[in-house]
Amino acid sequence: MNTANTIRNPGAITSRETNKVLRNTYTLLSMTLMFSALTAGGAMALNLPHPGLLLTLAGYFGLLFMTSKYRDSGLGIAFVFALTGFMGYTLGPILNAYMALTNGGQIVMTAMGGTGAIFLGLSGYALTTRKDFSFMGGFLITGIVVAFIAGLGAMIFDIPGLSLAVSSMFVLLMSGLILYETSNIIHGGETNYIMATVTLYVSIFNLFTSLLHLSGAMSGDD
Amino acid sequence: MTNDKLKQQLTDTGEPLNQTQMLSLIQGGVGLISALNIRLPLYPATEARGTDYLTPATHMPIRYH
Numbered sequence: 001m002n003t004a005n006t007i008r009n010p011g012a013i014t015s016r017e018t019n020k021v022l023r024n025t026y027t028l029l030s031m032t033l034m035f036s037a038l039t040a041g042g043a044m045a046l047n048l049p050h051p052g053l054l055l056t057l058a059g060y061f062g063l064l065f066m067t068s069k070y071r072d073s074g075l076g077i078a079f080v081f082a083l084t085g086f087m088g089y090t091l092g093p094i095l096n097a098y099m100a101l102t103n104g105g106q107i108v109m110t111a112m113g114g115t116g117a118i119f120l121g122l123s124g125y126a127l128t129t130r131k132d133f134s135f136m137g138g139f140l141i142t143g144i145v146v147a148f149i150a151g152l153g154a155m156i157f158d159i160p161g162l163s164l165a166v167s168s169m170f171v172l173l174m175s176g177l178i179l180y181e182t183s184n185i186i187h188g189g190e191t192n193y194i195m196a197t198v199t200l201y202v203s204i205f206n207l208f209t210s211l212l213h214l215s216g217a218m219s220g221d222d
Numbered sequence: 223m224t225n226d227k228l229k230q231q232l233t234d235t236g237e238p239l240n241q242t243q244m245l246s247l248i249q250g251g252v253g254l255i256s257a258l259n260i261r262l263p264l265y266p267a268t269e270a271r272g273t274d275y276l277t278p279a280t281h282m283p284i285r286y287h
Contacts, residue, residue: 050244053247056247056248056251057251060251060252060255061251061254061255064255064258087252090248091248093244094241094244094245094248097241137260140256140257140260141257141260144253144254144256144257147249147250147253148253148254148257151246151247151249151250151253152246152250154242154243154246155243155246155247155250158240158242158243160242163242163243163245163246166246166249166250167245167249170249170253173253173256174256177256177260180260195259198255198259199256199259199260202252202253202256202259203256205252206249206252206256209248209249209252210249212245213242213245213249
């Protein structure tokens with residue numbers, strides 16, 4: 001008699017679940033991207049001003065808290081749209097300022113194309129190779145906190161050079177975050193598609209703003 | 223101090239942020255959101271590879287098919 005306990009391959013059981021999370025994440029991500037493009041376009045068309053320091057931070061973290069709180073209910077989807085819509089709105093005045101430059105359209109399109117190419121390339125790499133990038137988590141958190149503090153310094157003391165360095169850091173960090181989160185979904189580390197969408201959305205958003213800043217500075221008009 | 227000067231001092235909220243400062247603020251805020259969203263694995267991953275000799279209930283090896 002075979003006394004060894006035998007179980008089915010757990011990988012086969014979870015692959016259907018991870019595929020479902022992945023499909024739902026990409027569906028919600030594309031919808032939120034379109035929605036935030038609409039709110040950014042609205043803010044541009046109406047020439048709305050910057051929401052300001054306090055309102056921006058309160059909106060970001062308040063809506064993130066609500067999204068996280070209702071992550072397991074239908075209300076979570078409403079808060080994801082509220083968060084991404086608000087983030088799109090904060091981007092509107094920045095885009096308006098860039099579009100006012102002589103080659104503004106080119107700068108925005110370069111940043112948009114770069115963001116799309118990086119996201120598709122890295123997601124495709126993580127999905128096809130199925131490598132585990134969970135080892136990057138600690139490095140990413142440390143890097144983001146350092147970049148955040150440096151960005152705060154650049155903002156308070158108005159140092160454009162440091163601000164550009166922070167943008168370069170964010171391009172690398174957000175690229176790493178795309179690999180980390182995609183791998184996390186594939187390997188069953190992230191089972192909530194609402195939170196997975198938020199992570200991928202903020203990576204794309206920050207990648208776009210960083211590339212916008214860098215390409216604007218390199219064009220010589222910033 | 224005249225009333226007007228006092229009123230101006232009380233209502234002065236500082237210079238508005240310029241484009242680069244606003245971009246830094248947005249990047250920092252969004253960056254922090256991404257840091258908050260990273261959930262580090264607290265325990266080492268228990269991948270189903272080969273034979274598990276450390277099953278506490280039975281101490282019997284588990285074979286994965």
